[in-house]
Amino acid sequence: MSDLLIEILTEELPARFVDNAQTQLVEHVTAHLDEFFIGHGDVHGFSTPRRLVVLAQNIKEQTDARTIEVKGPAKASGYDAQGNPTPALLGFCRGQGVDPADTYVVDVAGKSYVFARKTVPGQKSSELIEAFLPRLPHEVTFPKMMHWEETGFQFARPIRGLLALLGTEVLHWKVAGVMSSNTTFGLRVGKPKSITVTSPDDYMRRLREAFVIVDPAERRRLIERQADKLLKPLGFKLGDTMSDLLDEVVNLVEYPSVFLGDLPKTATELPESVVRSVLQQQMHSFLVYDQNGNVVPHFLSVRNGLTDFIDIVRRGNESVANARLLDAAFFIQEDMRESLEAYVGRLDTLIFMDKLGTMAAKTLRLERLAAGATAYALVTPEEEATLVSAAHLSKADLATSMVKEYTSLQGEIGSVYLSRAGGSPDIVFAIREQYLPRSPLEDIPATRAGRLLGVIDKVDTLTGILGTGFNPSGSEDPYGLRRAGNGIVRTIVESRESVDLEALVRKAIEAHQTTGSLPHPEDLQQRVMDYLKGRIVQYFKEKQLIREYAALEFLPLVELATIPERMQALHEAAGDANLVTLADSHRRIQNITKGLPTATSLPADLLLTDPEELALRQAAEAAAPRIRQFLTVRKYAEAIRTCEELAVPVTAFFDRILVMAADERVRSARLLLLCYLKYILGLVCDYSKLT
Amino acid sequence: MNFEEMVSKLEHFWEGEGCTRLFPYDQEVGAGTLSPYTFLRVLGRKPWKAVYVQPSRRPADGRYGENPNRLYMHHQLQVIVKPPTTDIQDTYLRSFTLLGLKPAEHDIRFVEDNWETPVLGAAGVGWEVWLDGMEVTQFTYFQQAGGQEVPVVAVEITYGLERLAMFVQEKENVYELEWHDGVTYGDLRQQVERENSIYSFEQADVEALVTMFDLCEKESQRMIDKKLITPAYEYLLKCSHTFNILDARGTVGVSQRMAYLARVRRLAYGCANLYLENENHE
Numbered sequence: 012m013s014d015l016l017i018e019i020l021t022e023e024l025p026a027r028f029v030d031n032a033q034t035q036l037v038e039h040v041t042a043h044l045d046e047f048f049i050g051h052g053d054v055h056g057f058s059t060p061r062r063l064v065v066l067a068q069n070i071k072e073q074t075d076a077r078t079i080e081v082k083g084p085a086k087a088s089g090y091d092a093q094g095n096p097t098p099a100l101l102g103f104c105r106g107q108g109v110d111p112a113d114t115y116v117v118d119v120a121g122k123s124y125v126f127a128r129k130t131v132p133g134q135k136s137s138e139l140i141e142a143f144l145p146r147l148p149h150e151v152t153f154p155k156m157m158h159w160e161e162t163g164f165q166f167a168r169p170i171r172g173l174l175a176l177l178g179t180e181v182l183h184w185k186v187a188g189v190m191s192s193n194t195t196f197g198l199r200v201g202k203p204k205s206i207t208v209t210s211p212d213d214y215m216r217r218l219r220e221a222f223v224i225v226d227p228a229e230r231r232r233l234i235e236r237q238a239d240k241l242l243k244p245l246g247f248k249l250g251d252t253m254s255d256l257l258d259e260v261v262n263l264v265e266y267p268s269v270f271l272g273d274l275p276k277t278a279t280e281l282p283e284s285v286v287r288s289v290l291q292q293q294m295h296s297f298l299v300y301d302q303n304g305n306v307v308p309h310f311l312s313v314r315n316g317l318t319d320f321i322d323i324v325r326r327g328n329e330s331v332a333n334a335r336l337l338d339a340a341f342f343i344q345e346d347m348r349e350s351l352e353a354y355v356g357r358l359d360t361l362i363f364m365d366k367l368g369t370m371a372a373k374t375l376r377l378e379r380l381a382a383g384a385t386a387y388a389l390v391t392p393e394e395e396a397t398l399v400s401a402a403h404l405s406k407a408d409l410a411t412s413m414v415k416e417y418t419s420l421q422g423e424i425g426s427v428y429l430s431r432a433g434g435s436p437d438i439v440f441a442i443r444e445q446y447l448p449r450s451p452l453e454d455i456p457a458t459r460a461g462r463l464l465g466v467i468d469k470v471d472t473l474t475g476i477l478g479t480g481f482n483p484s485g486s487e488d489p490y491g492l493r494r495a496g497n498g499i500v501r502t503i504v505e506s507r508e509s510v511d512l513e514a515l516v517r518k519a520i521e522a523h524q525t526t527g528s529l530p531h532p533e534d535l536q537q538r539v540m541d542y543l544k545g546r547i548v549q550y551f552k553e554k555q556l557i558r559e560y561a562a563l564e565f566l567p568l569v570e571l572a573t574i575p576e577r578m579q580a581l582h583e584a585a586g587d588a589n590l591v592t593l594a595d596s597h598r599r600i601q602n603i604t605k606g607l608p609t610a611t612s613l614p615a616d617l618l619l620t621d622p623e624e625l626a627l628r629q630a631a632e633a634a635a636p637r638i639r640q641f642l643t644v645r646k647y648a649e650a651i652r653t654c655e656e657l658a659v660p661v662t663a664f665f666d667r668i669l670v671m672a673a674d675e676r677v678r679s680a681r682l683l684l685l686c687y688l689k690y691i692l693g694l695v696c697d698y699s700k701l702t
Numbered sequence: 703m704n705f706e707e708m709v710s711k712l713e714h715f716w717e718g719e720g721c722t723r724l725f726p727y728d729q730e731v732g733a734g735t736l737s738p739y740t741f742l743r744v745l746g747r748k749p750w751k752a753v754y755v756q757p758s759r760r761p762a763d764g765r766y767g768e769n770p771n772r773l774y775m776h777h778q779l780q781v782i783v784k785p786p787t788t789d790i791q792d793t794y795l796r797s798f799t800l801l802g803l804k805p806a807e808h809d810i811r812f813v814e815d816n817w818e819t820p821v822l823g824a825a826g827v828g829w830e831v832w833l834d835g836m837e838v839t840q841f842t843y844f845q846q847a848g849g850q851e852v853p854v855v856a857v858e859i860t861y862g863l864e865r866l867a868m869f870v871q872e873k874e875n876v877y878e879l880e881w882h883d884g885v886t887y888g889d890l891r892q893q894v895e896r897e898n899s900i901y902s903f904e905q906a907d908v909e910a911l912v913t914m915f916d917l918c919e920k921e922s923q924r925m926i927d928k929k930l931i932t933p934a935y936e937y938l939l940k941c942s943h944t945f946n947i948l949d950a951r952g953t954v955g956v957s958q959r960m961a962y963l964a965r966v967r968r969l970a971y972g973c974a975n976l977y978l979e980n981e982n983h984e
Contacts, residue, residue, distance in 0.1 A: 022791055022812065023811075023812035023813075023814075023829060025814035026814065027814070060812075155816065155827065157827040157843055157845055158845065158855060159786065159843050159855045160785070160855070161785070161854070168827075169786075169788075169843070171788060199795065199805070199810070200805060200806045201804070201805055201806045203792055263811065263813070294835055295813075296835075312835070314809045315809055315810075315811055316806075316809055319806070319807075320806070320807040320808070323807050323808060323834065324808060324809045324834045324835075326834075327808070327809075327833065327834025327835055327836060327869070328809075328834055328835035330836075330874060331834070331835040331836045332835070333874070334770070334771055334874065337770075338769075338771055338772075341769060360952070360954070360959075362960075
């Protein structure tokens, strides 16, 4: 047994593609080994910005001989009337190398076929592997591909080397004009020198000597350890949200050397978000904090290469950081010559989205929605006025030089400028928070105005894009609809801020129609609501609360904010014996009254005579007003408990009473009683979904 | 090493790699890519290797000669290698040693950056190259031009000469660069930067420029109809620059902007089609 090592050497792959490509390659190699019955041990993947590597351990030299069944002609065409093999069958046997006497007949889906059993001899693994190697690079896909040579082959970046070793045996393959060899290259330092490798173990060893660490996990550990060593003695640390950047940096280097650089004094005077953007987005470097969480005028960066001459690299990076921060300071100073209000007037030069007009039009719509907030949210007139002001200024920063330069700072820059100009804190926060949550990990807005502005903005986007006729069913999400939808759902559910989405969406459609055309307004209300419902289901699925949600799904969307409390109440009642009984009874009630409308009250002269039916009626009529009262004051646990009180009389009713009585009047009275129960229980929960 | 020396070393280096050394195209362009030496020559199947300096005007980036890093006009060294050699990255890295930069002493990175010029229907895949954190080159494999997939890929290497010179000369301000011994970049360019910024932000006559755009567009289209690629393309370049000034002047609304870009693109597609037609005839 020997190990198999495969390397695809490329020009620098985009960091964001590397992990996924490594995973794909491992999957494909494993699938091919299995497909050809090649015995193997673990299959590991490695990668750097310049290479995708697979190490499959313990490959058996030969595959085992196998017996397989081959399906031949139908029996009817395989034998003639006398039962002798026909030319068709003889041909099949010749082709498979079997004796006609060794064939047999099997029924397949009601029809008889001739089968042959034959032995496939063991094959050399190396030959089988060589046969599938050229397919591998074709099977790896990237979000963006390119071509670079005459065959038109597509990959993320040009392939410059191929290598495969099975033990010490060099395997031969060719892709996109590149021939495999037993050589590779190390880290780019000075003149490239090719390295000859003799075995998988030798590959790992030789690359390490050539300053390439192929295991991304090891590079990550090295970066963390080196960073610790530099920062700890100074009492500094990295921020809490560095993990994404670290993932990226790991895939920007083949051999990491961490260094600490100095920032100019300007850095501590600029807004932290600006410094973070300059360093993290533009320079892939890390902000450094003291123990109190304040930014210190240093940054941490990772060189691709050794520590030799690292001071030169540090100085270069420092001067770039310096220039960029000065540039940002300059932009801020220039931008602030005018008030944020002045930038609102320039929003007609910025397009919101194709077919949906300008940012000026979007601002008008948001103001309009904010001004009518009492129609869909519980806001005071003061809160509504704050929301209108925030909506008016919400997109102004998009016209500033800073946001044009650093688009990810939208919202942030507007709030910084307004706050420096002495704007009201409520509005400052709302502008900053309107884009939250930008990812599943990020919190929802902390302020009321921030939440409402965020929801209005996202509903406007969602409505507009669905109104262009865009069909969101595919896996791609080019307009960020999913993020908008998730943001709306999370904001309402997690803040328990009651918003009547149905009404808000209706107003959003009206607003779009006043600022311009909506190419596809047909069924738009329904399409937006369906989309939001889909996001709600998804949200509770991810929270593993889908069973609980199923019991509450019947609620109108205006109740979305109450769902967590309702779930909490259900959760508390989960152990109650009566709840189980009630769930069964609710299901029976639903089945028996299927197709019948709920009854919100019972006539006084209803024909009920048996004690069980009378008891149930009495209990139900006593419970109904209490349940309605509890719901009004959002006391869901009490509402459930009151429903549970009906469990005993309902069970007694079903035990003793035949609903489908022969007498039509008796039967309909009993059904009406159950329709009334269906109504009462249905105010609180669909208990039947809990069985 | 002063600016002119750095430029001539790089030019000679690429000349040694088989590139034809050309002079800057004598018209205003926003980038070396717009020069017909790039845009037309990357079309079709014919091999092409060239190196040239291209002064590139971006009116909206003007800063009145006051910002140490931003310019109305900067200089690009443009290298086109079509089809690319398999060691093109190594060749490029070797060019640094001529500038006294030893790769082992620095951190040179190829960081993903894909480039697109919608106005030419051109797009490419590649990197920005970082030298100790400073972006000094755009390195691109052309994938599309004139709205079509290119049949033979060209590599475009665009050195940002001011950036690179600031790195080599260790200067924080572009105007302090030594162009020639005793002559600074500021001596040559600062006043020009100021004047051109004033012009494009404050003085440009919008009405006249709009008319100029219309006239140049008409003339370009007329030449496309006559199948005269060069004049057609040269009038396209005039359109493009005129639009850039209008854009900097801040008078172009969003929908207008899209319309202008579409008009230039239509001319670019027209020229590209003519060029390809010609190549197919040969």
